[in-house]
Each structure stands twice: as structure tokens, then as C-alpha cells.
Amino acid sequence: MTVVLGLDSGGTKTLAAIADQSGQVLRRWAGPGFDPMAGDQWVEHMRTVANILGEGQSIASVVLGLPLHGEIEAISERQRAVAASVFDCAHLVLNDVEVACDGAFAGEDGVLVLAGTGSMSWAKVDGKSFRSGGWGDVFGDEGSAYWIGRQALSMATQALDGRRDAPEFAAAVLVACGVDEKQLIAWAYGQDNARAGFADLARTVDALADAGDATAIEILKEAARFLADLGLAARRAFDQPLLAWSHAGSVFRSRLIRRELAQRLGQPAAPRLPPVGGALWRAAELAGWPADPGFIQSIAADLKNQ
Numbered sequence: 001m002t003v004v005l006g007l008d009s010g011g012t013k014t015l016a017a018i019a020d021q022s023g024q025v026l027r028r029w030a031g032p033g034f035d036p037m038a039g040d041q042w043v044e045h046m047r048t049v050a051n052i053l054g055e056g057q058s059i060a061s062v063v064l065g066l067p068l069h070g071e072i073e074a075i076s077e078r079q080r081a082v083a084a085s086v087f088d089c090a091h092l093v094l095n096d097v098e099v100a101c102d103g104a105f106a107g108e109d110g111v112l113v114l115a116g117t118g119s120m121s122w123a124k125v126d127g128k129s130f131r132s133g134g135w136g137d138v139f140g141d142e143g144s145a146y147w148i149g150r151q152a153l154s155m156a157t158q159a160l161d162g163r164r165d166a167p168e169f170a171a172a173v174l175v176a177c178g179v180d181e182k183q184l185i186a187w188a189y190g191q192d193n194a195r196a197g198f199a200d201l202a203r204t205v206d207a208l209a210d211a212g213d214a215t216a217i218e219i220l221k222e223a224a225r226f227l228a229d230l231g232l233a234a235r236r237a238f239d240q241p242l243l244a245w246s247h248a249g250s251v252f253r254s255r256l257i258r259r260e261l262a263q264r265l266g267q268p269a270a271p272r273l274p275p276v277g278g279a280l281w282r283a284a285e286l287a288g289w290p291a292d293p294g295f296i297q298s299i300a301a302d303l304k305n306q
Contacts, residue, residue, distance in 0.1 A: 001056075001058065002060050003020050003057045004018065004060055004061050004062070004063075004283035004284050005017070005049075005059050005062045005280075005283060006019075006062075006063050006065075006099070006276055006280035006283045007063070008065045008096055008099055008103075008279050009042075009064075009067060010096055010116045011035045011118060011146070011195050011199070012116065012117045012145075012199060013031070013033050014045065014049075015029070015030055016029045016049045017053070017276055018053045018057060019280050019302075022298060023296070023297070023299045023302070024302060025298075025302035027052070028276075029049050029052055031045055033117070035068075035117075035196075036075045036079070037068070038192075038195070038196075046064075046086050060090070060289075061089055061090040062087045062092070062283060063091070063282040064079075064083055064092070064093045065094050065097075065100070065279050066093060067096050068095075069094060069096070071095070071136075076093075080093050091286075092282065092283075092286055094279075094282070095131075097121075098122050099275055099276075100114050100122070100249075100278055101122040102279075102281055102282050103273035103276070103278025104246035104247075104248065104269070104272060104273070105124065106273060106281055109125045109244065110244040110246060111123035111130075111231050111234035111235065111243055112247065112248060113227055113231045115223075115227055115251035115252060115257075116144065116145060116199075116248075116250050117250075118140075118195075119140075119142060119144035119147070119227060119230065119249075120132065120133040121133055130237045133230045137195055142226035143223040143224065143251070144199070145198075145249075145251050146202075147223065148223055149199050149201035149205070150198050151219045152173050152201045152204065152205050152216075152219060153173065155170075155173075155218075155219065156169060156174070156184075157170075157184070159215075166215040169213055169216060172208055176201055176204040177201070199250075202251060205219055205220065206220065220254060220256045220260070223251070224261055224264070225260075225264075227257070227261060228260070228261055231265045232264075232265070242266075245266070245268055246269045248274070248275055272300065273303070274300075276303065277300060281296065
């Protein structure tokens with residue numbers, strides 16, 4: 001059977017799938033993020049994806065949404081080279097936020113605000129693209145899960161040494177890290193993948209915010225301001241103050257984040273497809289298939305059901 005393969009990967013997790021020409025999703029694969037800054041494990045994982053999803057299939061085209069693509073040229077060249085060595089069909093390597101934008105709007109104009117391990121916005125208007133954010137955790141990625149986790153550690157340590165009155169918040173962060181106060185520095189600097197380790201703390205912050213913790217609410221409201229700026233930057237770039245926006249990424253599981261963004265940007269458009277669906281949609285176009293509304297609806301339904 002002839003299929004297309006789409007893959008969406010961030011700093012923490014990867015989803016890949018194959019679909020036939022009717023839009024039926026036949027197989028899926030889930031695994032760790034293909035973060036090139038965390039080592040070369042992603043190369044073997046990509047081969048695993050090809051072997052598992054491609055077994056017994058004729059792959060017409062592949063679209064891979066990968067973290068950091070288009071941001072550091074040496075990494076982008078390696079990603080393209082690995083893709084060419086793994087897939088012997090038409091293939092395209094894109095930034096993971098671009099495929100998320102393709103999924104959200106499926107060819108229509110709009111801006112996608114993504115906040116997962118990192119943060120960035122990607123807009124497409126009349127075939128032209130604009131991106132904002134995505135500068136990385138050293139001096140960017142504001143509002144991302146990593147940023148929220150780092151802020152949580154900062155606020156917790158301020159409470160631990162008497163600079164902030166937030167003992168309950170500090171205690172909850174220590175529990176989430178599985179350490180006591182004396183072990184916290186070793187925990188932070190001993191992470192095999194600090195981006196993923198810090199990002200995991202965002203879930204704790206969100207749970208605390210839901211419970212009314214003032215420090216957690218402060219962190220998430222600041223994150224929301226940064227994320228709103230990503231959408232506003234795209235609207236200014238295209239001089240379209242009402243440009244539709246949508247979102248993707250784990251940070252948007254937070255009710256507080258969604259509420260704050262809606263107040264600043266208006267109600268979001270529901271994504272037509274999840275990011276991996278955006279990769280499948282682009283792969284169908286690359287294969288020359290008619291990626292029409294029926295194809296999109298079938299992929300959306302199958303991915304939701306699975």
C-alpha cells in the first residue's frame with residue numbers, strides 16, 4: 001500500500017504516523033524528542049520510525065518537523081543528511097513549529113503560538129511565513145515549559161533562603177524534583193537533559209496555580225504575557241491585527257494560560273489538525289495527492305480516536 005509519513009518532534013516527545021490516500025491513519029509511533037542538543041540518540045530513533053512505520057508499505061513522501069531546524073545551520077544540514085540516508089523517497093525537513101502551523105490552519109492564513117519545551121510563533125499569510133521567538137533556552141523560549149520550570153526553581157530557591165514568602169510553593173517544587181533543599185543544586189546540574197527535566201516542572205506549577213497558589217499564578221501569568229507577544233508580533237508583521245491564531249504544545253493544557261491568551265489575542269481557532277497531522281498534510285501535498293477537506297477530516301478523526 002502507498003502511504004505518506006509525517007513526523008512531529010519537539011524537545012521532549014515525538015509522534016509519527018503513516019496515512020493512505022483516503023486520509024486513514026494506519027500506524028502511529030510515539031517516542032522521545034529528537035532534540036539534537038541532547039545527543040545523537042535521535043538518529044537511531046529516526047531509523048526506528050522508518051522501520052516500524054514503513055514495514056510492508058510503499059512510502060511516497062515524508063515530512064519531518066524537527067526541533068532547531070532552520071535555526072543552526074550545522075544542525076539543519078545534519079538533519080537533512082540523516083533524513084536522506086533513512087528515507088529513499090521524496091522528503092522534506094521543516095521546523096517543528098512550521099508543521100504545527102500547517103496542522104492548525106491547513107493552508108489558511110493564521111499564526112500558531114507554540115509553547116512546549118520551547119516557545120515560538122509561526123505565521124503564514126498569502127504563502128509568506130513569519131516566525132517570532134524560538135531563540136533557545138539560553139536567552140529565549142519565554143513562556144515555554146522549560147522557562148516555567150526554571151522560574152519555578154528560581155522562585156523556590158528565593159523562598160528557601162528567605163527572599164520570598166512562599167514556603168508551600170518551595171516545598172511542592174522539592175517534592176516534584178524528589179529531593180530536599182540540600183540536594184536541589186545537584187539535581188538541577190545533574191540532569192541528563194536539563195531542558196526536559198526543567199520542563200516537567202511546568203505541570204507542577206499549573207497544578208499549584210489551579211489550587212490557588214499565588215507564586216504559581218504569578219509565573220503562569222508572566223508566561224502568558226510572553227506567549228501573547230509572539231502572536232502580536234506576527235499580527236504586526238503582516239499588519240493584520242485580527243489575524244486568526246491557534247495554539248499547540250503542552251503549556252496550553254493550562255486553563256490559566258488559555259484564559260490569559262484569550263484575553264490578549266481573542267478566542268483561538270481550533271486547530272484543524274494536530275502537529276503530526278500537519279506533517280501528514282504536507283507529505284500528501286509533497287506526494288501530489290489531493291489533500292482536500294475530506295483527507296483532512298479523516299486524518300483529524302483517526303488521530304483523535306487513536
